[in-house]
Amino acid sequence: MKENYKNIKVSVVIPVFNRQKFLGEAVESVLAQDLTEIEIIIVNDGSTDQSAVVAKEYQAKDRRVIYMEQENQGVSVARNKGMAMAKGEYLYFLDSDDILGQGFLSSSYAMATEKKFDLLVCGAYFLDRFPQVMALQTCALFMKKSFLDLHPDVQFLKGIQPGEDGVFSHELLALTDKIGINLNTTYFYREHEGQNTSQIKKQTDKVLQVIPIWLKELEEFYERYNLWDKKALHLARFIEHEPFEFRYMAMPFQQEQKQHLFQTIRDFMDSKVLPRLTDRDRNVLSAAFIGFLQARSAEEFDAWYQARKLKNRAKVKALYLVSKLLPSRKWKKSFRAKMKKKYD
Structure with a gap:
């Protein structure tokens, strides 16, 4: 596609470090979205594999793909640079080894613009925390660019991992009450091997x-x-x-x-x-x-918490037996879920 949009609705920033095997799928999932007035900003954080080659191939094929590179400084610096470059009405960060489900951008953009949200929480996974959301993974946050521009000091902390996304999102969430949630989004995480x-x-x-x-x-x-x-x-x-x-x-x-x-x-x-x-x-x-x-110490708290867990397990077991007396299977399931949440 060679169209050059004057009005960009969503900027998708993809920081990448040594993800040549997966970057293409990530970019393709954005290009396949039914919302087409977008830009994709790929920030190469000093990759030593062929990530740059993959990114440049997409840049050559589609004008909506923008490529830049930096010496390896970490994902926070890469995200901040992409955020500064973005020209869309809204901004979204996608990890270079993950994939967006179809309709992710269009449904998020439609809801955010209709309700005039500064921030949109993406995904049903976060429903139980909404509206008192205190922190989010970066992939769960759809952000209004003009809102970000009002607070240029709120950025990802350099070299702070883990938790750089939690601090960033927490600060943004503290600065506005115009926050919505879009339950109609699908985001595919790529599983990696466990740590030794x-x-x-x-x-x-x-x-x-x-x-x-x-x-x-x-x-x-x-x-x-x-x-x-x-x-x-x-x-x-x-x-x-x-x-x-x-x-x-x-x-x-x-x-x-x-x-x-x-x-x-x-x-x-x-x-x-x-x-x-x-x-x-x-x-x-x-x-x-x-x-x-x-508690006065970690040891004291741990001992108290273990004793509390044993006591609560006994309560849950007793309440489970009580729930058998409820007439409806739906009521039983709801009651057990509430008790497990309360005493787990």
Whole structure:
């Protein structure tokens, strides 16, 4: 296709590093969208394979494909450069080894423009968190470009992985109430081989290094936009979701590492967030996170949490037996799901 659109509806930014095997499928999934007034910005982050060759082939075939390259500086820098170049009304980031389902862009654009949303959350997976969404993967965020331009300081933090997308999305979500959700989108993730033991160890070490940087950035952001009182709960739920649930609770830290992370989170919450929360705000937080904030050490919290899990399993088992008395299979299923969520 050789058409040159004057009005670009959506800019799709694809950062790429050594993904020659998958980049073509990612680009094809965008070119195959029924929304055609688009541009695709491929930012090559110093790939050493044939990713540049693949990208340039698409650039030669379709004017909507724009290619640029940089020395290897990481995905955050690549995304920021693509964001700065984008000329579309809306912006979307696609990972170079993933695929968009048909109608993704058209349905998102139609909903965002009709409702005048600054941000659109893409995917039914996030429905249970909506509208109190505190952070998102980059692929779940469809963004109005003029809204981004109003806040040029909100960018991906350089060299901060994991979590650079969580901090970026959290800040954008804190800056607007014009947020919608599009349940009619399909995004295909490509599974990769699992990490070995040495890689997991490096990941836990890295997390301990980057979380203080996340917190410093968030502190400065909340100061800059004077959001402490207005959005304290939003920040508390981010700390609960990202450093606590996704890191402390889910990763295989050694006890010394857990205590270090425990103290990092507690110090930030105690000094910056908890004094600004109302009693009503605190009731929104999970029982596990409240227990974490009340514990004196990681060891004390872990012991309390394990005891709580055993107690709750007994409750769930008892309630499961009670649910057998319900007359409808649908009621039974709903009741069991609610009890599992409450006590799991």
